[in-house]
Amino acid sequence: MKPFFFGTAERRLFGIYEPAAAGTPSNRAAILCHPWGAEYLHAHRVLRQLALKLSDAGFHTLRFDYYGTGDSGGEPTDVEFTGLEADLEAAIEELAEITGLTKVTLIGLRLGGTIPANVASRRHRQINALVLWDPVLSGAEYLSQLGADGNRQPPIEVHGFPLTEDLLQQLRRLNPDMLTSNCHPHTLMLVTERLKSHTVLMEAAKAASDKPLIEFLTDTRSWLEDSVLHGTGPLLVVQRILNWLE
Numbered sequence: 010m011k012p013f014f015f016g017t018a019e020r021r022l023f024g025i026y027e028p029a030a031a032g033t034p035s036n037r038a039a040i041l042c043h044p045w046g047a048e049y050l051h052a053h054r055v056l057r058q059l060a061l062k063l064s065d066a067g068f069h070t071l072r073f074d075y076y077g078t079g080d081s082g083g084e085p086t087d088v089e090f091t092g093l094e095a096d097l098e099a100a101i102e103e104l105a106e107i108t109g110l111t112k113v114t115l116i117g118l119r120l121g122g123t124i125p126a127n128v129a130s131r132r133h134r135q136i137n138a139l140v141l142w143d144p145v146l147s148g149a150e151y152l153s154q155l156g157a158d159g160n161r162q163p164p165i166e167v168h169g170f171p172l173t174e175d176l177l178q179q180l181r182r183l184n185p186d187m188l189t190s191n192c193h194p195h196t197l198m199l200v201t202e203r204l205k206s207h208t209v210l211m212e213a214a215k216a217a218s219d220k221p222l223i224e225f226l227t228d229t230r231s232w233l234e235d236s237v238l239h240g241t242g243p244l245l246v247v248q249r250i251l252n253w254l255e
Contacts, residue, residue: 015073015103021082022096024073026107027060033067037137038104039114039254041072042097042121045088046155047168049078052118055243059116059250066251069108073100085171086164090179093124101128101135114254116140120151122198123183130191139196140250141221146206148183185210189220196221197253199246224249 016022029035041056043049060070074080075096077087101113114137115125122144129136145151152158155167163174172180185206192214198221200207207223214220226246 016076016081016096016099020076020092020096020099022073022076022099023080024071024100024103025060026104027064027070027072029067029069030065033065035067035069036110037067037114037254038069038108038110038112039063039071039116040097040100040104040125041070042115042117042125043072043074043078044119044121045075045078046170048119055247056118058244059247062247062251063254066254068114068254069104069110071100071104071107086173089173089175090124090127094128097124097128098132101132105135111135112137114138114140116142116250117144118142120145126188126193126196129193129196133193136193137195138254139193139221140253141196141198142246142250143201144188144198145180145183146185146188146210147204148180150204150206151183152177152180186213189213189216192219192221194219197250198223199249200225201246 011026012023013026014021014023041060043056044052056072060072063070073096075088075093077083077085104113105111112135115129117123117125117140122141125139126141126144129139149158157165157167157172163172163177165172165177188210200223203225211223226249
């Protein structure tokens, strides 16, 4: 495990690089993309486990904190979509420089799945595969889940994290059609909590030439429950990701 900083002096990002385990083919690379807010805290352990298992499977793995989150520079009020996508593109270039590999798999959880989907739609040639774990498909649905769908004026504090006007407006524009309009051809979406937006997505996907493979893992409870992160639910998802990437 190698913790380090990358990016620019103006936008300093914190990352943790896990090299492929010794004795593996080590010709694959993956970037793990964290959720936002309190979900970042809840998911930290399971994403670390996923990074270690990917390393054992021969992946060079990078997980990093977006600007304004975790140990990266900036303030929580700096978080917005354009910057998040730029951070991920910087991470792609950084991992390519470290490993010499020209293609990478992106794995994202919740809002950390929405951002990679947007980036992959523009950088198809650099992306081997895209894994979306309970991605945010509907901004209105997501805000309702966060308890931030009322008439309060931003900045709104959600479980201790500020939701600025810019981020709020960007979230409100999210809808399932955005994922099918230019979907990466090798995409797996894993869903542990079925929502109305998934039905809308599946209807929209019928007319799309490239559509995500959507799997509903009905034998797992929502990963958002703290207790689940110490149980078997996320481990089943982790194993499905590893099997699909083989």
